[in-house]
Amino acid sequence: MSDTPAIELRDVIKRFGETPAVDRVSLQIGDGEFFSLLGPSGCGKTTTLRMIAGFEYPSSGEMLIHGRSMATIPPHRRPVNTVFQSYALFPHMSVEQNVAFGLQMQRLPKQEIAPRVSEALELVRLGHLAQRRPNQLSGGQQQRVALARALVNQPEVLLLDEPLGALDQKLRKEMQLELKSLQHRVGITFIFVTHDQEEALTMSDRIAVMNQGKVLQVGSPTEIYERPTCRFVADFIGETNFIDGEVVESDGGYSSIVTPDGLRLRGLAPRTLPAGSAATLSIRPEKLRLTTLEQAGPEQVAALPVSVELVSYIGSDTRITVRLNEQRTLDVWEQNRRSTLDRNAYWQPGEQALLFCPPDNALVLAE
Amino acid sequence: MSQTANRVTTPAIERGRLTWSGVSLSLHAVLIYLFLYLPILVLIIFSFTRDAFGVRWTGFTLDWYVRLFNDERLMGASVNTLLVASVSTLVSTILGTLMAMAMERYQFRGREGVEALIYLPVVVPEIVMAVALLAFSALVFDLINALTGQVLRRNLTTVTIAHIAFNMSFVVVVVRTSLRHFDRRLEEAAADLGADSWQTFWRVTFPLILPGIIGGALMAFTLSLDDFVISLFLSGPGTSLLPVEVYSRVRRAITPEINAISTLMLLLSITLVLLSQLLQRRR
């Protein structure tokens, strides 16, 4: 593997009219990485991908593929290929002709094209449908043709623009695994655009979370989920409880906040926050612990007395809303580890309980 | 064509319940179709009658068709008409397709003006266009005469130029529709796979809008074949076109020979409309 990143973006800005769609994005994507651009619609992730593909040119900033500047290179001369959101298969060509198209454009001899096309079709297990037209295929099959059509050109980087968006839930899960294993086999850098956080977490080596044209955080799925650096990322990925307050104390990587209703909570602080500044404590519902009053043992953490308000049983988990006081409720998820029909094994609305918020599970984020 | 979901009201007869409105609607439709097709049928039938006035049935004959093919004036006019239609179709299809691409793909200043100029020939009555072109050609010929001393006459070329001008608008309209339905991402996909803009056009865009272009060409060809008004004003002496020739004969009398040539023109039109429908079906 070379030490030059496969893709590098330096301070890339793309404006449509006055508003920047992509705002000073800098990224380095390594060779062989499965990299996702994740964000809500309109966050600039697709525009970023289209600039890498060459369909849009940056308004300013630089873009390099393996160290080469792409400023003057049109899409058809770039060493990247794209799997389009709606696949964009040529409706007037057979599956085979679609896959051969890129190789024909490279003016490869016929005897070289044919074996590579069938290899690529075998790779996505579509060899038997080579003569079909795209409109005779199912959504999942079309998706695989689009993959084969891009991969057959042996691109340095494969760009995927929400390629699973049009598939139903079950097929989606299947294709996620298939894509991931395909990437392992071919070893090409994949850049994957999605708005589905679960999809990004499942598949990626690293994820860049984007919002309003900016990259907010880049990191591994675990980092993104466990150590979000800002409120947006914590909110967008998974679910969380936010508790707003004011920093009263910071020491050794931890901060404490006090809320207007008098709660004092402690959590990990990625950055040292000065006392007196506004901050938010974020804690994921599955990381809160709820016990009955009797079970309360000698704990390190102060227990908060709460009353159970809502209980939803969803099979794997039970989701509980607890009330701390007049103004505040929090969500707590408990895994149903034990199989039982005993009513008493589950929380009931109205029950009194104790809530524990372990500082190592909570994050204090600057506003 | 369209979804059947909102088609809640089915014909009364289908629901097994006869209503007055259902019956009268069907009856009305039958009568209208009779009204539309009776004259055409009559025309075809009376092209095979022995009656020399072509208005009564006195027995079957193919004489009129034989005579038709020996009628040099009519045959000459037919050849002229086909020639004008072919050339004007070819030129107007090329120019119209290019224009449609420009209108669909580019933003530029004065776009509304060009748009209006394209649609105007569709809505201006034929006779206005005909007299305008007549006046224009007379003026140009006078100028040429004054400058070079050459005497020019209106001929097939003047008719062809005029036909191109009004056919082009129809081609633009038809081709634009198919361009609008064309998914631009297919062009991006082609570029992504290494095709330059020339290859992208010929390998992807052109084959996919071809049905639209052929549809436009068929429309232009039909309009050109059918055109009588502009042909009347712009064809010179000795360069007769079929509709003009038919018109001048019809004004004198009905003859079975005219019935026969009309029948043939009808068959040609029906062939063309069938072709265009087939193309639309394939899309």
Added chain:
Amino acid sequence: MRLYWPSEQGSAASSSCKRTKEECRLAFDLIERTRVQRDRRNLMALLLPGLLWLLLFFALPLLIILLYSFIVSGPRGNLIWQATVGNYTDLFTRAIYLNAYLRSIWISLLTTLICLLLGYPLALFIVRQPPHVRTLLLFLVLIPFWTNFLVRIYAWQIILANNGLINSSLRALGFAPIQLLNTEGATLIGLVYGDLPFMVLPLYAAIDRFDFTLMEAAADLGASRRQAFLRVMVPLTMPGIVAGSVLVFIPTLGQFVVSELLGGAKVDYLGNLIQRLFLRSNPPNWPLGSAMAIVMMLLLLAFILWYFRISREEDR
């Protein structure tokens, strides 16, 4: 299959990062400018040939008759280059021209109305058929639409002539023949016959988009069938009604073939007058004919603008 593509350019690391900001900006400007220039060149290549053709062989001729309509016609039909509005005052003061306008507008409106009354139920009937029948019925409307107008009008001569189909049938049944050809009634039949497809096709498109559950909703709210039709269906299919009316009105206003072949050219319509002034009368009077054509075009433009206003209101 080795799909992994090793990077040969890996070592040719980015010299570009040493560029100053200013250099980068200039480079961007240059790239952008060439891109814009190439776009403009492509646009010109696509647009210009057709545009020039339309300007030269459509717009310019229209301007010429506009010019002609303001000059004097000489005694031998020659053009005298002297400015005048006399042609226009003639049109609006002399009965022969004024009547031609009124007659043309009247018969065009009448034709449009009859086409609408005949076409709406037909379009409704077609929409309510199962899909394959609908395609066939539409196709049957399309055929006349594509068929030579002159030939279709001529066919009526055979039917209406004094020794034609109707009169010979009457005679065979022992009735006295009646004059059918060369009457204004014959002109009207010919016009309706010629233009009916232009009315049915847009009406079909509009009714096809109409959601028929709205009729049931109206009935549910207490509207009679007639009220539901007038208050719900007609307003919602108005764009089709107006489009069809424009398509029928335009060719009818300028026609002269039908009134000559079926009406026997007994009365003057606009088209007949213009044709005569340009081609037949001795001497010809091109300035007057041009003025007639210009006024006719203005009438139509007014009609079309009105149409666009209505259809835009419907969109809202």
